[in-house]
Amino acid sequence: MAIEVQNIPSSNRSKFNSKLREYRTNVENARKELRKLSETSDRRALFGDRLASGSPDNIPLDQRQQLLSGQASLERSSQRLRDSQRVANETESIGANILSDLRGQREQLTNSRNVLLEADGYVDKSIRTLRGMARR
Template sequence: MDAPGGSELFESYEQDFEAVKVSINERLTASGGQTGEIKKQTLRATDREIDEANEILQQMEMELLNLPQGSRTRLQARLRGYKADLDKLKQTLKRAQSTSRSTADRDELLGGGSGGIDLDAASMDQRTRLLNGTDRLAESSRRLQDSHKVALETETLGAGILSDLRGQREQIIHTRNTLLEADSNIDKASRTLKGMARR
């Protein structure tokens, strides 16, 4: 199931993260030329996408636990780079939010705006991505259950082998005792024959 560079699932998460990162950058760039409610809607949508990017990184961390050590070490370095990228985007968003925050903006936000259709589209897009994330979580859970099942089967097999070895050890000890007893009987018979020969 693993790709040559690591995990196919991990690489799928990487593609999702890159797509979300591009979208975040586009929104932040667009917000620089916006004002009022439109800018706030853009920044709110950006904030949701940053949360989504965080979830994707968490899925990557979970997927790393299923990988062999060699692949895990290599992919952990890439994951650290993605986290650094996301931290920079968070800082940029905070700066954009601080420049647009005011009492008038808050009143306008509570009063609603004309961008409901855009927010609905963003909500549907986010819902689709969350459903995809849920599917991936289910797949990861299934793989963990399979790994657990294999571990239990291996444990049962190991217990059976230990039981066989214990039985073989007991047989060897019994055979050894039998040989020692036979050796003792041969010594007695030898002494008896020698005594008879002398007489």
């Protein structure tokens, strides 16, 4: 969808970009909720009713739950870093291509300038030759 939005005229693009961001947020929230429900289901299957009771044995389980949520947060942050690094690499690649194109254009301009200077020299020489012929 993001690629299709880039092809839309710029006058309508902002509206679709905001919808796309909203959809991405909804999907991310649904993923978080699914992970949370999955973790809760796995814990209940593993520990049974001990999670629901108020016994002192719950302290290590609470710590485990905090550790698991911390690990999930770390995984999300790592994924964001990988995404950021991917975007940075793509940006660097695009920048290198632009610099390469600019270098080629510079060479073309330099060559055009040299050809024009050479042609100017030939025009000056022909003017001198014509003047010499006119005098004779």
